[in-house]
Amino acid sequence: MFGRQQDQLEYTGEETPRRSRRWIWILGITILVIGAIAAFAMVRGGDAAKKDASQAAAAPKGGSQNPTVTVAVPGKTTLQTVVTGTGSLAARREMPVGVAGEGGIVTRVLVEPGSWVGAGQVLATVDRSVQTQTADSLAASIRVAQADLRLAQAELDRAQRLVANGFISKADIDRKTAARDQAQARLRVSQAQFSETQARNRRLDIRAPAAGLVLTRQVEPGQIVSSGSGVLFRMAMGGQMELRTQLAETDLQKLHAGVRAEVTPTGTTKTFPGEVWQVSPVIDPQTRQGIARIALKYDPALRPGGFASARIIAGGVTAVVLPQSAVQSDNQGNYVYTLNADNAAVRVPVTTGDVTEQGVAITGGLSGNERVVLTAGAFLNPGQKVIPNLQKLN
Structure with missing residues (x-):
């Protein structure tokens, strides 16, 4: 037991110097770290002070820098004063075409939508078999009246040659003159009746009232038509189109007939030149809008009923x-x-x-x-x- 205590004393004596040296090293390292941090802080503080001093020297005496x-x-x-709007395309002058005469059974339809026709051109024909017979009968009546007139004129001429010799009285001359005049009148009546029948027969044909473009067709061969059948064809006079655009009251005040416009139909990027030809004299009291009508030349891309936008150059300042x-x-x-x-x-x-x-x-x-x-x-x-x-x- 005495030996163990002695060994323990020897061990404790050797360990104490080692622990002392370790604490000395830790203390020295700590002092070095603290010194390094203090030196870095002093350097940064000096730089900031120099920067503040330079900024203070650069700043104007009156205060902050001018913006x-x-x-x-x-x-x-x-x-350019530009007015924009949208609206629908339509024929500038649309012509509805129907039956002008008595009507009947349609025998032929000669045009299709998209066809160009001239003034008076036949669009469709109506059966005229009965009317033709009537016209032939009146033509024969004219020939009969012409023969009666020639006979009456010949009798009057002979009577006038005989009256000088006393073979015929003045009263006979008057009667023959009256007979000749009656024959002339009957001839004129027959000719007028024949001309009327011909005019009626011509009206059996459905004709274009003016040159233009056929837009729609609503009749087929075999169909029975009359003056009450309504519109059979729709035409655009001269093929001219227009855009009817709704504009605000203030925008309408800037427009007048003749100003330039550019129209772009929906679904295409192509622009068509035009000009305003009419500004509505009436404003809708509900919407406070009016219509400006832009005239356009014919183009297959301009289809009546289509939607388009307009850019109107209303002037400049x-x-x-x-x-x-x-x-x-x-x-x-x-x-x-x-x-x-x-x-x-x-x-x-x-x-x-x-x-x-x-x-x-x-x-x-x-x-x-x-x-x-x-x-x-x-x-x-x-x-x-x-x-x-x-x-x-x-």
């Missing part, structure tokens, strides 16, 4: 044009900022016009030679100095 704004000298531009970002508004009205000779902001009241793809038209307040602030106007105050960045408007 930079984009400015431009707009000049004046010619703007020369004015200062600014982007919308340059125009500000408040309780006092619309205004812009311009820069004076000292690059200080000046508030200028303006009168605005139409808003187009190019910008806002300024109709009053600017001459076009000012330096106008295009952006950041909402953050400026009158008299505030700025740094201008001059740009050129397109």
Whole structure:
């Protein structure tokens, strides 16, 4: 037992110096780390102080730095007043064609939709067998009346030669003259009746009232037609088309007959030139809209009943044009900022016009030679100095 205690004392004596050396190393490393951190902090603090000092030296004495704004000298531009609308295509002058005469059984139909026809051209024929017989009978009556007239005239001529010799009385001459006149009258009646029958027979043919394009056909051979059958054909006079576009009352005020237009049918990118030929004199009290009619030349792509859009060039105006970002508004009205000779902001009241793809038209307040602030106007105050960045408007 005494031996064990001695061994334990020897062991404890050797371990104590080792632990002391270990703590010395840990303490030394900790001191080195703390010193390194302190040195790094001192270096960073010095750099920040130098930076703050340089910024303070660069800052103007009056306070914060002046803002930079984009400015431009707009000049004046010619703007086109464009009115857009949509509507339906139709024949400019549509001609409904029906039966003008007595009617009957249709024997032939000579045209199809899309056919071009001339004035008076036959579109369909109606059976005229009975009417032909009547016309032949009247023609024979004319020949009989002509023969009676020749006989009456010959008898009158002979009587006039004999009256001088006293072989015939003056009363006989009067009777023969009256007989000749009656024969002439009967001939005229027969001729008038024959002409009337011929006219009626011609009306049996369904004819085009004017040259144009056949749009629809609603009759077939064998069909019985009469004056009550309604419309058998529809035609576009001269093939002329139009777009009937609904426009607001304010837009109609800008239009007049003769202004140019561009029409684009739905389903195609092709544009057709035209011109407004009529502006509606009446406004719908419910919708506050009216109709502008745009005349178009014939093209197969322009189909009546189709839908199309229109771009109407209603006129032009020369004015200062600014982007919308340059125009500000408040309780006092619309205004812009311009820069004076000292690059200080000046508030200028303006009168605005139409808003187009190019910008806002300024109709009053600017001459076009000012330096106008295009952006950041909402953050400026009158008299505030700025740094201008001059740009050129397109």
